[in-house]
Amino acid sequence: MPVPKKQKNVYADAEQMAEKQRTISVSEFFSKNRHLLGFDNPRRALLTAVKEAVDNSLDACEEAGILPDLTVTLKELSEDRFSMSVEDNGPGIVKNQIPNIFAKLLYGSKFHSMKMSRGQQGIGISAAGMYGQLTTGQPIKITSKIGKGKPAHHYHLHLNTTQNKPEILRDIEMDWPKDHGTLVEIELEGRYQKGRSSVDEYVRQTAIANPHVSITYTLQLLTGEEKAEYIRSVKQLPLPPKEIKPHPYGVELGMLMKMLKTTNSRALKGALQSDFSRVSSKVAGEICAAANLNPNASPKAIALKEADNLFRAIQKVKIMNPPTDCISPIGEDLIVSGLKQQVEAEIFVATTRPPSVYRGNPFQIEAGIAYGGKLPGDELAQVFRFANRVPLLYQQSACAIFKTVQGIDWKNYGLDQARGALPSGPLVIMVHMASVWVPFTSESKEAIASYDEVIKEMRLALQECGRKISAHISHKRRVADALQKINYIQTYIPQIGIALKDILGLNEKEVKRAVTTLTEVLEKKRAI
């Protein structure tokens, strides 16, 4: 491989390359790739920070059985700089957990549990704090209290990105005039702008999908203050979702081997029964038989070849779908009433599909459509996307919801649609995916990945909604088409009259008669 001599010094050999190899900390990785977490520009960063804090507050309140009262405040400090705070009436956080929860990436309680919740990665709020620190140098400030008579703890935290560890700048006890709750304050580079991806819209859509939540939202701009109050319309918490075990159909060979190595059961059959969802003694026996393995074999002694047999046997044995009480959908009635409160349309429909399963994860799709009324008639449909009751405002075109909406032939339901585009018309389309594990396309959790099973359910839900509104739409459409045809005829007939006059030498009266009769004939032929 001859290399020109004078160039040789710019190239490296294997030894030189080896010297440059090193470990990258997860915080360094995400601070360089902060767009992955939703912090790629000041406007989106402001929204993401609010969203992460609100997600955590709502999850904590619901887990503790508390109807959430939230106070969200954005304060513009100077151009491009905001302080944001989210205060809740949740259960509070135990003192020694505060630093790790708010200033260490990949730390949390939800990652290893199979249960529907808004947060799942153990990244969000620490990433928001890290972004604030990167852009303003300011620490994230936490105040939390876990019960009446207990002190509130107030922390200022930095995240050491080289080591992914919290640095405690301040740690004091203080009085706080509430029984329990948590207040998160972050100073960050941010920009406020009204519109579809604004914090206003996020709070509004959160209220649509969470009718049991009250939110006081204050926006203090340099130019003035705005305030919005969202009062809960339902005084009951959603049914608390239950935690489940992994379903055998969703476990891959590698994970199966890991589970067998770390099980507490001494026998293979017992391990299958105790560590998986929906594996009865009978099913466990059938799996062992299909895999040609001894039910009493030690799970830790299962070798690759045997594990592979076991894996294939699982796919062949009929196993019940996972339990679905781990999911808590919004419900058709609450979707319709939520949409009615926020969208001025003529007709509202909703569908909640039965639960389904992708990769062993139970999930459930709901859809709603609002049509007509004061919605603008000549624009593309507006799509509201929700995952576990959280509005998704960015990365629309990367989302399975958006792609499914685009992929449906809406002309079947009487709507206009250009090839490769959303339907157009006075239309709001809402889709909600509830799951123990929503497959997001990135950590910023703004778009749902396109799993076949998920897309199929979305499609079915949307088609059901489509059928529900199509009668209404096709009536409206027939009326509109008729008007258009009449316009068309009225526009062109006189021209033909003029042409006839020239060609056949008709006089004015004859032309008039011809035009009138022609109009009548054509109208009759194209009768509505």
Add this chain to the structure above:
Amino acid sequence: MPVPKKQKNVYADAEQMAEKQRTISVSEFFSKNRHLLGFDNPRRALLTAVKEAVDNSLDACEEAGILPDLTVTLKELSEDRFSMSVEDNGPGIVKNQIPNIFAKLLYGSKFHSMKMSRGQQGIGISAAGMYGQLTTGQPIKITSKIGKGKPAHHYHLHLNTTQNKPEILRDIEMDWPKDHGTLVEIELEGRYQKGRSSVDEYVRQTAIANPHVSITYTLQLLTGEEKAEYIRSVKQLPLPPKEIKPHPYGVELGMLMKMLKTTNSRALKGALQSDFSRVSSKVAGEICAAANLNPNASPKAIALKEADNLFRAIQKVKIMNPPTDCISPIGEDLIVSGLKQQVEAEIFVATTRPPSVYRGNPFQIEAGIAYGGKLPGDELAQVFRFANRVPLLYQQSACAIFKTVQGIDWKNYGLDQARGALPSGPLVIMVHMASVWVPFTSESKEAIASYDEVIKEMRLALQECGRKISAHISHKRRVADALQKINYIQTYIPQIGIALKDILGLNEKEVKRAVTTLTEVLEKKRAI
């Protein structure tokens, strides 16, 4: 907050929640979120694994000054199971680095260097191995040799996902009949399917953007074998990109503070000069003066308030753009010749924009358009996307390239375009972003994030290409329109004749005359 008594036991308090908090390993995170890395279905997984191995091979060859000869082989072992291998003639890998490079996430040489390369995260190839392990239980197999007379090392590696550490299953020396190079073999769940997102297409597009590479591609399916040879058309390596230091405009406050704390310089002014790109003694002095700081102050003693002043001062001082020899574009001629080799069109144009900067990172946009010829005329345009010469085949709609193509008003250049859609017609559009740090929307590196500066350059490049082809297109279009109008007239005129016969009682001869004259009149009025 009264909670119904009988429900109380399903809820948790702060203490119970604290018990469930724990650290999540980065491998656990990515194994659960493998769709983030491009492994969400067997078809895409096969492509991603090939892509990660090819990226590494090409980077290593170019860094060592070697014209790359690659052998890519896919072998179908059974339904949904493949073995893939990529062999290169690169510099090889030093023995003790092999385990970490191939079986530890976030380990690599490129993350901390500001230099254009295909890989950048230190995740890809280890993730491919981890996916193989998860789905088949098989280790990743590596053979590597760093020079003539040295032994080749052969490894079998597992990745311990709980600790993100390599586990060495086999480590032997062996004979290998080549001087230097690396062979990576992975057995994985995969599926092969022809089409736009296939490995075939990936290899084909790689050849378009890398005319200096030769690739032997073999596909051994259960149904038969296919082979494709891509021979290099250029015998020269691209100019080796240089490593640069961060540019002051792209450094955020938090990063600035970190750099000041860890600099080797004793004086502020010296630190600015030595650790940043384009900061001369004069510029460093201006920055210190604008920040009202002593140029001889110790950088480690700079407090938050002072760092903030420094940060603001940097934005005010005029600093040259970063050097752009760290980027190596393909070039207009090679884009056109690359497209010509792979696309059967009538006209080819290309544009290489001058380098620009986003967040302190130099980047350069190139675009090309192929139009007409044998391309299908009634479909949406095909968009070829490249980042640092790597074809991007998935997540098209999430990509800044796709969005920019969609957002341009192609009607200005004589093309058809439905609202919110791609232009349609016999059209291939290619865009290449070259940068020291491509801002991908996710670790699977398939879509470019929408930074304003990047989008602006893409838009300009595409508009330049649009202007270059518009004359050609509008001529073709006028001809097509004329034909359509004639068809239209030919269709409707006879109907009018029949209507006239009924209305005015004309005889056949008169009808024929009317129709003929009407046709002539209308054709004259709508003359082309």
